[in-house]
Amino acid sequence: MAAILTGVAGATPAIRTQSEKHHLSRQRARALGTLGFLAACALPFVLWHRAIALVATDFRLEVDYLVTGWTGYGLIALGLAFMLPVVISIGRRPTSRLYPRARNAYAAWGLALYVLGIALASQVAQVLEITSGA
Numbered sequence: 001m002a003a004i005l006t007g008v009a010g011a012t013p014a015i016r017t018q019s020e021k022h023h024l025s026r027q028r029a030r031a032l033g034t035l036g037f038l039a040a041c042a043l044p045f046v047l048w049h050r051a052i053a054l055v056a057t058d059f060r061l062e063v064d065y066l067v068t069g070w071t072g073y074g075l076i077a078l079g080l081a082f083m084l085p086v087v088i089s090i091g092r093r094p095t096s097r098l099y100p101r102a103r104n105a106y107a108a109w110g111l112a113l114y115v116l117g118i119a120l121a122s123q124v125a126q127v128l129e130i131t132s133g134a
Contacts, residue, residue, distance in 0.1 A: 026091035026092075027091070029090050029091045030090050030091045033087050033090040033091075034087060034090075036087075037080070037083060037084075037087045040080060040083070040114065041080060043118075044073060044076050044117075044118075044121060047121075047122075047125075048121055048122075048124075048125045050125075050128075051121070051124060051125035051128045051129070052073070054128050055069040055070065055124070055128070068124070069124065071117075071120055072117045072118075072119075072120030072121030072122075072123070072124050073117065073121055074117070075113050075114070075116050075117030075120060076113075076114055076117035076118065076121065077117075078113050078117075079109070079110045079111065079112070079113030079114030079115075079116075079117055080110065080114065081110075082106050082107075082109045082110030082113060083106070083107065083110035083111070083114070085100045085103070085106050086100070086103055086106050086107045086110065089103055
């Protein structure tokens with residue numbers, strides 16, 4: 001293949017030996033991380049504002065209601081709580097006191113709980129849509 005490219009282009013092709021990384025300034029990384037976190041906080045309300053309103057209007061302190069209606073949103077909130085130390089530590093050095101020692105574990109738990117909550121909340125919204133006749 002290199003011989004074909006040399007004959008066509010008239011020069012030898014450059015071989016890259018290192019992958020290029022995208023580097024952001026600390027301020028830009030913090031701003032982007034904060035913006036992404038705020039978007040993740042707003043996403044459930046944007047997607048399921050009607051389902052949240054339907055579940056909230058029928059509020060009662062029963063185990064079945066709390067488990068089926070609010071577990072998805074609770075998982076989303078718990079995932080966001082795990083992500084908060086990760087967002088705070090963006091752009092900081094690992095020696096900083098605001099840099100959690102288990103940063104990757106917090107990120108993994110936060111992402112896993114958030115995705116599970118999104119999946120469960122979408123199912124709750126579909127059931128509410130079917131039962132409410134909308």
